[in-house]
Amino acid sequence: MALDTSSTGAWEALAACREKSPLVQCITNYVSMDIMANVLLAAGASPAMAHSIGEVEDFVKIASALLINVGTLSEEWVGGMRLAAKAAVAQGKPWVLDPVGCGATPFRSQVISSLLALSPTVVRGNASEILALAGLEGATKGVDSTAAATEALGAAQQIARRHGCVVAISGAEDLVTDGTRVLKVANGVPMLQQITATGCSVTAVVAAFVCLFPQQPLEATAHALAYFGLAAELAAADGAKGPGSLRVGLLDNLWSMSQEQLLAGARVTEA
Numbered sequence: 001m002a003l004d005t006s007s008t009g010a011w012e013a014l015a016a017c018r019e020k021s022p023l024v025q026c027i028t029n030y031v032s033m034d035i036m037a038n039v040l041l042a043a044g045a046s047p048a049m050a051h052s053i054g055e056v057e058d059f060v061k062i063a064s065a066l067l068i069n070v071g072t073l074s075e076e077w078v079g080g081m082r083l084a085a086k087a088a089v090a091q092g093k094p095w096v097l098d099p100v101g102c103g104a105t106p107f108r109s110q111v112i113s114s115l116l117a118l119s120p121t122v123v124r125g126n127a128s129e130i131l132a133l134a135g136l137e138g139a140t141k142g143v144d145s146t147a148a149a150t151e152a153l154g155a156a157q158q159i160a161r162r163h164g165c166v167v168a169i170s171g172a173e174d175l176v177t178d179g180t181r182v183l184k185v186a187n188g189v190p191m192l193q194q195i196t197a198t199g200c201s202v203t204a205v206v207a208a209f210v211c212l213f214p215q216q217p218l219e220a221t222a223h224a225l226a227y228f229g230l231a232a233e234l235a236a237a238d239g240a241k242g243p244g245s246l247r248v249g250l251l252d253n254l255w256s257m258s259q260e261q262l263l264a265g266a267r268v269t270e271a
């Protein structure tokens, strides 16, 4: 089934996720584990957090997609991340990289660059992270961005072309590129930035959607971002009072999102 960029495509991606419930192996940071697993469950997917060097390769065999997030990086984890990424490529399974805090420290940037060299299917970061990943001034504030997505578009296109991957920049409007085409996603609410690991979590939804449409990582990535952003908009409209209730409402709306809501609310356009 081919996904188009319209909200019909977004619904096809979500319906497939709910029907097929792909197993997404997550090697992710300690901060994000709980919300990421709950976001994947609310989207209909099946999360498993497995990072031990002793089992990552075997885990990739049973997973449909792999997510690698370097948020709380330590030396001991790096070997497992590399083995898992290589196993995914060898087995023809998509893997998605979240370059958390790229540019914050040399150690982090070096590890992320070495992972980028292992051919991720998709990279999703905030604007500062994508700028730093391309070797440009990212002005990252730890794990948070200080730049707008549009400022990082050139960097994203350069990474996408050089590494043959899709690159997504999250922000007020998300941008997704394969180096040639650019899709813009105009969903989300600013307060998502005040809930930790929402970027990490949407990257996991990207992994779930992309493995169901392996020929169309560009569209699948944009639809994952639109679905996630729209769930936050609906939670805000439900009367979320701050980050705490928005977080709860986000999970509820990911779970309850109807075809009508997604068709009416997803805003993906060719930029």
Ligand SMILES: Nc1ncnc2c1ncn2[C@@H]1O[C@H](COP(=O)(O)OP(=O)(O)OP(=O)(O)O)[C@@H](O)[C@H]1O
Residues within 6 Å of the ligand: 100, 125, 126, 127, 143, 144, 145, 170, 171, 172, 173, 174, 187, 188, 189, 190, 191, 192, 193, 195, 196, 197, 198, 199, 200, 201, 202, 225, 228, 229
């Ligand atoms: N100003 C904004 N308006 C609307 N939505 C936003 C805005 N900024 C970010 N978002 C949305 O919030 C989510 C997280 O994006 P963000 O850029 O904050 O990721 P991040 O910095 O990697 O987060 P984290 O590291 O905490 O996981 C995305 O779905 C993005 O579209």
Ligand SMILES: Cc1ncsc1CCO
Residues within 6 Å of the ligand: 029, 031, 032, 071, 072, 100, 143, 196, 197, 200
């Ligand atoms: C706050 C934080 N620190 C390392 S990872 C992480 C989660 C958001 O990226």
Ligand SMILES: [Mg+2]
Residues within 6 Å of the ligand: 098, 100, 101, 125, 126, 143, 199, 200
């Ligand atoms: Mg992040």
